Amino acid sequence: MTVSPPDVILTIDTGTSQSKVFWKCWSQGNTELLLMGSEFLEISPHDLIDTGLAGGRPENDAFIELANGKVYVLGMKAQQMRGKPPTGLSKYEFAAYKALAIIGAIAETANLPEQFTIALAALLPYKEYQDRKAFHDLLSQNLVSFNFRGRRYSISPLVLDVKPEGAGLAQSRRNDAPQSFNHRNILVTMIGQRDASLLPFKQGTPQSGHGTRLGFEQLIEEIANRASLNLDTKDWGRLTEYIFQAQQNPILLERIARMVVTEAEIGRKVEQLQDAIAQSCSRYCRDLFDWIKSSLGQDLYEFDEVILSGGTSLYLKAQLEDFFAQYALELSWALDLQDQIYRSLTTPIDPVLACRVSDAFGIFKLLGGKVSRLEGVTNASWSVTISR
Incomplete structure (x- = not known):
């Protein structure tokens, strides 16, 4: 049985200060780091303002519409709006909807079609990790159909892992020095x-x-x-x-x-x-x-x-x-892991950010290895230590 590789692999750490994401198109391209602000508001569709101006990165102008009609704005865009923080949402729901917006932003950045496949690993704080099944199920349900910035997407997750914070550091330490x-x-x-x-x-x-x-x-x-x-x-x-x-x-x-x-x-x-x-x-x-x-x-x-x-x-x-x-x-x-981040990205980042994203990068490495081992998947271009 042959398993087709995913179009995109990504790791998401939906932190409170900002979401930290490593991603790449499986078939080609470099490892990328995406950051999205923590702001999250629910608005009416009528509150979306068309400024008549184009430009900027999609992660800075992010809004999603769910199949149930709910509209949320995230990150930098939410700073400019008068919406309200959603009430009654659990932390895992916030994390799942942020993940949808991140996937939509990657789809626009990479110019992907409305239907594509992903391999995703998400990191949750240990307290929220207890709700990992609910997060997994909610995200899977909404990936079937959602709108990002007015465009409908239907995404199939070939891999959808949920890990506790710290897992990327631990597993990288294990892989680098197992004995x-x-x-x-x-x-x-x-x-x-x-x-x-x-x-x-x-x-x-x-x-x-x-x-x-x-x-x-x-x-x-x-x-x-x-x-x-x-x-x-x-x-x-x-x-x-x-x-x-x-x-x-x-x-x-x-x-x-x-x-x-x-x-x-x-x-x-x-x-x-x-x-x-x-x-x-x-x-x-x-x-x-x-x-x-x-x-x-x-x-x-x-x-x-x-x-x-x-x-x-x-x-x-x-x-x-x-x-x-x-x-x-x-x-x-985890300085060795941070050194790998510097070598993997085509643009430099400061040491503070490298420390903050090292856990997500550790999981990204492991996810790449997992996808490579899928039956029938071979990809000589896969590397998380791409030279600048």
Whole structure:
């Protein structure tokens, strides 16, 4: 029996800060990285405004219409609209509809027909991973018929995998050094925008994971409260970026201050922000480390290595390294995987983004290998280490 290869393979990490996607056309083309903003609104079809202007990337002007008539706008386009956040949707539903928009954006970018096939792997935070079947079924159901930017698509998934956050890091570590992985106790720790996840492995065998809503989002809320920041929706979206970048570029604290006070009060507000950040980080780390200790218990003393990833992990790099040093753990930031990302993409990305997308890239590598092993599928052009 011959199995035809998919037209497109892609891996989606539908993170809270933004969706991170690796994709390529199977038969040709380079590995691509697509990013889509986190904004998500439900609107009436009458609210779609035709500006009369063309241009821009489809992921920045994304809207979908489901078979039931519901219309959602996503990412940059949602920032310009007056719709409302959907009520009553579960997190896995948000993730499934974001996946539809991402697939539509890829279809337009690659100039694909209205019917094509895909191999897809999606990453969900460990807490949401418990709803993986519901996510799988909802996405499969809507792939049959949906509209992206007014064009109807009907897409057949030849592979549709759902993995927990951290799986890409763990499986890449296993593939790169199987003997080491199978003889060590390894903890994969992902701390992102909204969630923290722990995936433990004992001598190569996965153990029960742990997840909690304790990401950068909670830290930002604490800082905003302590610094008395009364921000509108647009400025609130900037706050996360400015706080993260201010660690390396403190002048950004002045930008935050200008959002809320007059020029004469900027100095005082910057001092208040500095104090709020220090106190909020201290409290956040205490909560995070208490959760790690309570989740793992005595197992924490039995690990040999911890693999760290996620934007929040980078922001708290020094604190995390100090914490795990108490347990004499070897620390890894998956730098080998990040090097592979640099070699695979034709356009450079900064190290912070490379760290944030490394988990998705690990799953992308595995998905490519899985498709290659399908009976009858051979593709000499497949490579995830394409030279620049």
